[in-house]
Amino acid sequence: MSSNNIYQTPxxxxYASKEMAELFSPAMRFRTWRQLWLWLAMAEKQLGLPISDEAIAQMEAHLDLTDEDFAVAAEEEKRRRHDVMAHVHAFGQVAPAAAGIIHWGATSCYCTDNADLIFLQKGLDMLLPKLATVIDKLSKFAVEYKDLATLGYTHYQPAQLTTVGKRxxxxxxxxxxxLRNLTRARNDLGFRGVKGTTGTQASFLAIFNGDHDKVQELDRLVTKLAGFEYAYPITSQTYSRKIDADTINALSSFGATAQRIGGDLRHLAASKEMEEPFEKDQIGSSAMAYKRNPMRSERMCSLGRHLSNLAKDALDTYSAQWFERTLDDSAIRRIDIPSSFLTADILLRILDNVVSGLVVYPAVINRRIKEELPFMATENFIMRMVALGASRQDAHEVIRVLSHEASAEVKMKGKDNDLIERIKKHEFFRPIWGEVDSLMDPKTFVGRAPEQVVQFVEKEVKEALAPWKEKISGEVSELNV
Structure with a gap:
């Protein structure tokens, strides 16, 4: 059947990058199971169990699955209703010398859980450099526009000015x-290791005739072969699903950040102050040919919402586990773990694409400032009049009346804000008529925003990105669609 005739996750x-899609593919999943069985056999052999060199060699030669291997496993799973045993059978078919020792002493979670931890680790290793790259590019943008004054908003109403770079x-x-949360989640990951059916290592203690030291060494050797620094000292049949929740929470929090940034960019696009990249032949609307819709930012908000909500799944799955384990975690984890990493990867690709080509329109930004700045500048006018000997209360009252008159012209008649012209004509403000324009300079309204940008980028950002310096990419992520 053609892939066009069956549902596939978008x-x-x-959307996803090739490398992240491959990490969570069936081929990678089952190859990793085979690799885990090989590591277990190698460690068991090293510790004296009767496993032949031929068995190890055959296992090493057949780590990659063929189409026939998948077919054999699928047929066996259909009969046995057990995916792990189906793949033990399929592996034994191509490595007959090892058929009797594959999975020796292990439970299903030896391969499923350890493989998942490997995928969590590799997935975070893929995501972190991409996040560092986005931060680096956005930091350069912030420095470039550190001085460009723009309207700030509180309650989504015009407020004191900030700068494009400060925002x-x-x-x-x-x-x-x-970056901090994902790094911590990555560094906290351990290995389930070799723990047996309920985490007591009883099966391995039996295999090694009660030798506790050899059981501990087996756990250590397999953990080292898998590239982990340590194994969790306590597990049940599974590693604690708290670990999934911890990792997915960090990813979900990033999903909320992506929504936040995407929302701001969509509002800025609506006011024509800033836009995401728009390609030469891109179509904004099938009906309205003039439109330049912020589709990247909208996609970012959409997928960020999905990723944010996966945290609830992970927490519910953890809390629903009974005693040493229940299987109601299996199906949902097969969906949620790949989904969280694929979605985070896609969001980083979109963010990278967007911040690599942000378009700023200073003339529009300045026009919008001029529309609102007269009202914001009134405090400056009042303070200057007081400095020259006027009553603050009198100055405040005159400004209040003139502001309401100007506001009525804007709101009721659609005219330009003429508050400054009214002030320049009002006799009360004669002492500062010559200073009005200088008191209206936008640069005097942004406070320490430019200095904050420089200090923030030079200290906090530089320090945070130092470990990723060699992995930050200058290339621009291409979006698949």
């Missing part, structure tokens, strides 16, 4: 929190 078929630093700071 995460892998439409970008708000996004960067949240991304730095995500």
């Amino acid at each position: 995460l892998s078929s439409r 970008a630093c708000l996004w960067i700071q949240d991304l730095l929190f995500d």
Whole structure:
């Protein structure tokens, strides 16, 4: 049957990077199982169990599955209703010298859980450099526009001015929190190791005739072969699903950051102050040919919402485990773990693409400032009049009346804001008529925003990105669609 005739998740078929889609593919999953069985056999042989060199050699030669291997496993699973035993059977078919010792002493979670931990580790290793790259690019953007004054918003109403670069630093700071969270989740990962059916290692103690030291050494050897620094000292049949929740929570938090940034960019696009990249032949609307829709940012918000909500699944799955384990975690983890990593990867590709080509429109930004700045500048006018001997209360009252008159012209008649012209004509403000324009300079309204940008980038950002310096990419991620 053609792939066009069956449902495929858009995460892998439409959006994801090749390397992340491959990490969570069936081929990688079952190859990793075979690799784990090989490591177990190698360690058991090293510790004296009767496993032949031929068995090890045959296992090593057939780590990659063929189409026939998949067919054999599928047929066996159909009969046995057990995926792990189906693949033990399929592996034994191509490595007959090892057929009797594959999975020796292990439970299903030896391969399934340890493989998942390997995927969590490799997935985070893929994501972290991409996140560092986005932060690096956005930091350069922030420095470039550190002085460009723009309207700030509180309650989504015009507020004191900030700068384009300072606003970008708000996004960067949240991304730095995500970098910290994902790094911690990566560094905290351990290995389930060789623990047996309920985590007591009883089966391996039996194999080694009660030799506790050899059982501990087996656990250590397999953990080392898998590339982990340590194994969790306590497990049940599974590693604690708290670990999944911990990792997915960090990814979900990043999903919320992506939504936040995407939302700001969509609002800025609507006001025509800033836009995401728009390609030469890109179509914004099938009906309205003039449109330049912020489709990247909208996709970022959409997928960020999906990723944010996966945290609830992970927490529910953890809390629903009974005693040493229940199998109600299996199906949902097969969906949620790949989904969380694929979605995070896609969001980073979108973010990279967007921040690599942000378009700023200073003329529009300046026009919008001029529309609102007269109202914001009134405090400066009042303070200057007081400095020259006027009553603050009198100055405040005159400004209040003139502001309401100007506001009515804007709101009721659609005219330009003429508050400054009214002030320049009002006799009360004669002493500062010559200073009005200088008191209206946008640069005097942004406070320490430019200095904050430089200090933030030079200290916090530089320190956070130092471990990733060699892995930061200058290339621009291409979006699949």
